[in-house]
Amino acid sequence: NAGVMQNPRHLVRRRGQEARLRCSPMKGHSHVYWYRQLPEEGLKFMVYLQKENIIDESGMPKERFSAEFPKEGPSILRIQQVVRGDSAAYFCASSPLGTGVYNEQFFGPGTRLTVL
Amino acid sequence: GENVEQHPSTLSVQEGDSAVIKCTYSDSASNYFPWYKQELGKRPQLIIDIRSNVGEKKDQRIAVTLNKTAKHFSLHITETQPEDSAVYFCAASPEGGNKLTFGTGTQLKVEL
Secondary structure, X not given: OOOOEEEOOEEEEOOOOOEEEEEEOOOOOOEEEEEEEOOOOOEEEEEEEEXXXXXXXXXXXXXXXXXXXXXXXXXXXXEOOOOXXXXXXXXXXXXXXXXXXXXXXXXXXOEEEEEO | OOOEEEEOOEEEEEOOOOEEEEXXXXXXXXXXXXXXXXXXXXXXXXXXXXXXXXXXXXXXXEEEEEEOOOOEEEEEEOOOOHHHOEEEEEEEEXXXXXXXXXXXXXXXXXXX
8 A cells, every 4th residue: 555645756946936746645545634844843734635625724825825636636735936935845644534533644755845 | 723832852862761752732622642753854654642532652662641631742762772863743633633733843862
Protein backbone atom coordinates (compact mmCIF):
# COMPACT_ATOMS: atom_id res chain seq x y z
CA ASN A 1 0.00 0.00 0.00
CA ALA A 2 1.74 3.13 -1.22
CA GLY A 3 1.94 6.03 1.18
CA VAL A 4 0.89 9.61 0.56
CA MET A 5 2.52 10.85 -2.63
CA GLN A 6 3.46 14.43 -3.36
CA ASN A 7 4.97 15.96 -6.45
CA PRO A 8 7.06 17.66 -7.30
CA ARG A 9 9.43 17.17 -4.36
CA HIS A 10 11.23 20.39 -5.18
CA LEU A 11 9.82 23.35 -7.06
CA VAL A 12 11.57 26.57 -8.00
CA ARG A 13 9.57 29.54 -9.15
CA ARG A 14 10.31 33.18 -9.85
CA ARG A 15 8.29 35.90 -8.21
CA GLY A 16 4.95 36.34 -9.95
CA GLN A 17 4.75 32.80 -11.35
CA GLU A 18 2.24 30.15 -10.33
CA ALA A 19 3.01 27.08 -8.25
CA ARG A 20 0.96 23.89 -8.40
CA LEU A 21 1.53 21.25 -5.75
CA ARG A 22 -0.05 17.82 -6.06
CA CYS A 23 -0.99 15.29 -3.43
CA SER A 24 -2.28 11.75 -3.90
CA PRO A 25 -3.68 10.33 -0.65
CA MET A 26 -3.14 6.81 0.54
CA LYS A 27 -5.37 4.21 -1.03
CA GLY A 28 -8.74 4.20 0.72
CA HIS A 29 -8.28 7.65 2.20
CA SER A 30 -10.77 10.33 1.20
CA HIS A 31 -9.67 13.14 3.52
CA VAL A 32 -6.76 15.42 2.66
CA TYR A 33 -5.05 18.14 4.69
CA TRP A 34 -2.43 20.68 3.63
CA TYR A 35 0.14 22.15 6.03
CA ARG A 36 2.92 24.68 5.51
CA GLN A 37 6.24 24.55 7.31
CA LEU A 38 8.47 27.60 7.25
CA PRO A 39 12.20 27.05 7.92
CA GLU A 40 12.91 26.25 11.57
CA GLU A 41 9.20 26.36 12.43
CA GLY A 42 6.33 23.98 13.10
CA LEU A 43 3.60 22.95 10.71
CA LYS A 44 0.67 25.31 10.18
CA PHE A 45 -2.71 24.01 9.07
CA MET A 46 -3.94 25.45 5.79
CA VAL A 47 -6.94 23.51 4.51
CA TYR A 48 -8.94 20.30 4.95
CA LEU A 49 -10.70 18.75 1.95
CA GLN A 50 -12.81 15.78 1.09
CA LYS A 51 -13.60 14.72 -2.45
CA GLU A 52 -15.08 17.73 -4.26
CA ASN A 53 -15.54 19.65 -0.99
CA ILE A 54 -13.55 22.12 1.05
CA ILE A 55 -14.37 21.38 4.67
CA ASP A 56 -12.16 23.89 6.49
CA GLU A 57 -9.98 26.54 4.87
CA SER A 58 -9.46 28.67 7.95
CA GLY A 59 -5.67 28.46 7.59
CA MET A 60 -5.50 29.53 3.97
CA PRO A 61 -4.27 33.04 3.14
CA LYS A 62 -7.17 35.09 1.77
CA GLU A 63 -5.49 35.83 -1.54
CA ARG A 64 -3.46 33.89 -4.12
CA PHE A 65 -3.95 30.48 -2.47
CA SER A 66 -6.54 27.91 -3.47
CA ALA A 67 -7.02 24.17 -3.06
CA GLU A 68 -9.12 21.49 -4.64
CA PHE A 69 -9.66 17.76 -4.40
CA PRO A 70 -11.57 16.65 -7.49
CA LYS A 71 -13.59 13.50 -7.85
CA GLU A 72 -10.79 12.02 -9.93
CA GLY A 73 -7.12 12.74 -9.52
CA PRO A 74 -4.90 14.26 -6.87
CA SER A 75 -5.55 17.17 -4.55
CA ILE A 76 -3.92 20.37 -5.80
CA LEU A 77 -2.68 23.35 -3.84
CA ARG A 78 -2.31 26.34 -6.13
CA ILE A 79 -0.37 29.48 -5.34
CA GLN A 80 -0.72 32.34 -7.78
CA GLN A 81 1.77 35.18 -8.20
CA VAL A 82 4.23 33.68 -5.75
CA VAL A 83 6.33 35.90 -3.50
CA ARG A 84 9.53 35.11 -1.61
CA GLY A 85 7.56 34.66 1.60
CA ASP A 86 5.83 31.65 0.06
CA SER A 87 9.10 29.72 0.17
CA ALA A 88 8.44 26.81 2.51
CA ALA A 89 7.85 23.09 2.69
CA TYR A 90 4.24 22.17 1.93
CA PHE A 91 3.08 18.89 3.41
CA CYS A 92 -0.03 16.98 2.53
CA ALA A 93 -1.58 14.45 4.87
CA SER A 94 -4.46 12.02 4.43
CA SER A 95 -6.73 10.07 6.72
CA PRO A 96 -9.35 7.39 6.18
CA LEU A 97 -12.03 8.89 8.38
CA GLY A 98 -13.48 12.27 9.00
CA THR A 99 -14.73 14.73 11.54
CA GLY A 100 -15.78 13.38 14.89
CA VAL A 101 -13.77 10.20 14.59
CA TYR A 102 -10.26 9.81 15.92
CA ASN A 103 -7.93 9.05 13.06
CA GLU A 104 -4.27 9.32 12.29
CA GLN A 105 -3.03 11.66 9.62
CA PHE A 106 -0.35 10.17 7.38
CA PHE A 107 2.03 12.71 5.90
CA GLY A 108 3.56 12.83 2.46
CA PRO A 109 7.24 13.66 1.81
CA GLY A 110 6.46 17.32 1.17
CA THR A 111 7.12 19.76 -1.65
CA ARG A 112 9.87 22.27 -1.01
CA LEU A 113 8.98 25.48 -2.80
CA THR A 114 11.69 28.04 -3.43
CA VAL A 115 10.75 31.44 -4.80
CA LEU A 116 13.60 33.34 -6.40
CA GLY B 1 -8.58 29.00 18.05
CA GLU B 2 -6.25 26.46 19.56
CA ASN B 3 -2.74 27.45 20.65
CA VAL B 4 -0.08 24.87 21.49
CA GLU B 5 3.14 25.75 23.28
CA GLN B 6 6.07 23.35 23.39
CA HIS B 7 9.19 23.27 25.57
CA PRO B 8 12.11 23.03 25.41
CA SER B 9 13.04 24.09 21.90
CA THR B 10 16.30 22.14 22.09
CA LEU B 11 17.25 19.21 24.29
CA SER B 12 20.57 17.38 24.54
CA VAL B 13 20.85 14.15 26.47
CA GLN B 14 23.43 11.43 26.84
CA GLU B 15 22.71 8.09 25.25
CA GLY B 16 20.73 5.95 27.70
CA ASP B 17 19.24 8.90 29.57
CA SER B 18 15.58 9.90 29.47
CA ALA B 19 14.13 12.83 27.55
CA VAL B 20 10.95 14.72 28.40
CA ILE B 21 9.16 17.20 26.16
CA LYS B 22 6.20 19.19 27.42
CA CYS B 23 3.28 20.85 25.67
CA THR B 24 0.35 22.96 26.80
CA TYR B 25 -2.82 23.69 24.89
CA SER B 26 -5.49 26.34 25.25
CA ASP B 27 -8.73 24.89 23.87
CA SER B 28 -10.51 22.73 26.43
CA ALA B 29 -12.41 21.11 23.54
CA SER B 30 -9.23 19.46 22.24
CA ASN B 31 -9.49 15.71 22.60
CA TYR B 32 -6.74 14.20 20.45
CA PHE B 33 -3.01 14.70 21.01
CA PRO B 34 -0.51 13.11 18.61
CA TRP B 35 3.28 13.33 18.67
CA TYR B 36 5.29 13.40 15.45
CA LYS B 37 8.98 12.80 14.82
CA GLN B 38 10.61 14.57 11.89
CA GLU B 39 14.12 13.82 10.74
CA LEU B 40 15.96 16.41 8.69
CA GLY B 41 14.39 16.78 5.26
CA LYS B 42 11.87 14.01 5.91
CA ARG B 43 8.14 13.79 6.49
CA PRO B 44 6.61 13.97 10.00
CA GLN B 45 5.85 10.49 11.30
CA LEU B 46 3.43 9.67 14.07
CA ILE B 47 5.16 7.99 17.01
CA ILE B 48 2.37 7.95 19.59
CA ASP B 49 -0.97 9.59 20.27
CA ILE B 50 -3.39 9.88 23.16
CA ARG B 51 -7.09 10.53 23.42
CA SER B 52 -8.71 12.67 26.10
CA ASN B 53 -10.31 9.71 27.82
CA VAL B 54 -6.89 8.28 28.70
CA GLY B 55 -4.31 9.67 31.12
CA GLU B 56 -1.26 7.74 29.96
CA LYS B 57 -0.16 5.57 27.08
CA LYS B 58 3.05 3.63 26.59
CA ASP B 59 4.69 2.00 23.59
CA GLN B 60 8.05 0.38 24.35
CA ARG B 61 10.47 3.24 25.17
CA ILE B 62 7.94 5.98 24.46
CA ALA B 63 5.17 7.17 26.74
CA VAL B 64 2.76 10.08 26.73
CA THR B 65 0.86 11.56 29.66
CA LEU B 66 -2.13 13.87 29.56
CA ASN B 67 -3.46 16.18 32.28
CA LYS B 68 -6.77 17.58 31.03
CA THR B 69 -7.31 19.78 34.06
CA ALA B 70 -4.01 21.57 33.56
CA LYS B 71 -4.22 21.30 29.76
CA HIS B 72 -0.81 19.84 29.31
CA PHE B 73 0.68 16.66 27.89
CA SER B 74 4.19 15.29 27.80
CA LEU B 75 6.33 12.90 25.79
CA HIS B 76 8.75 10.67 27.64
CA ILE B 77 11.51 8.76 25.87
CA THR B 78 13.53 6.33 28.00
CA GLU B 79 16.89 4.73 27.24
CA THR B 80 17.53 7.20 24.45
CA GLN B 81 19.53 6.12 21.42
CA PRO B 82 21.33 8.16 18.73
CA GLU B 83 18.56 7.33 16.24
CA ASP B 84 16.12 9.16 18.48
CA SER B 85 17.81 12.41 17.42
CA ALA B 86 15.23 14.42 15.46
CA VAL B 87 12.69 17.21 15.83
CA TYR B 88 9.61 16.23 17.80
CA PHE B 89 6.28 18.02 17.41
CA CYS B 90 3.26 17.81 19.65
CA ALA B 91 -0.18 18.62 18.28
CA ALA B 92 -3.74 19.02 19.46
CA SER B 93 -7.10 18.76 17.76
CA PRO B 94 -10.61 19.48 19.02
CA GLU B 95 -12.25 17.37 16.33
CA GLY B 96 -10.86 13.92 16.88
CA GLY B 97 -7.92 14.28 14.55
CA ASN B 98 -8.75 16.97 12.02
CA LYS B 99 -7.08 20.36 11.77
CA LEU B 100 -4.05 19.61 13.90
CA THR B 101 -2.48 22.57 15.69
CA PHE B 102 1.23 21.91 16.12
CA GLY B 103 3.72 23.08 18.70
CA THR B 104 6.92 24.76 17.55
CA GLY B 105 9.03 21.62 17.87
CA THR B 106 11.85 20.30 20.04
CA GLN B 107 15.23 19.48 18.52
CA LEU B 108 16.40 16.40 20.44
CA LYS B 109 20.06 15.46 20.23
CA VAL B 110 21.23 12.21 21.76
CA GLU B 111 24.96 12.29 22.31
CA LEU B 112 27.23 9.27 22.55
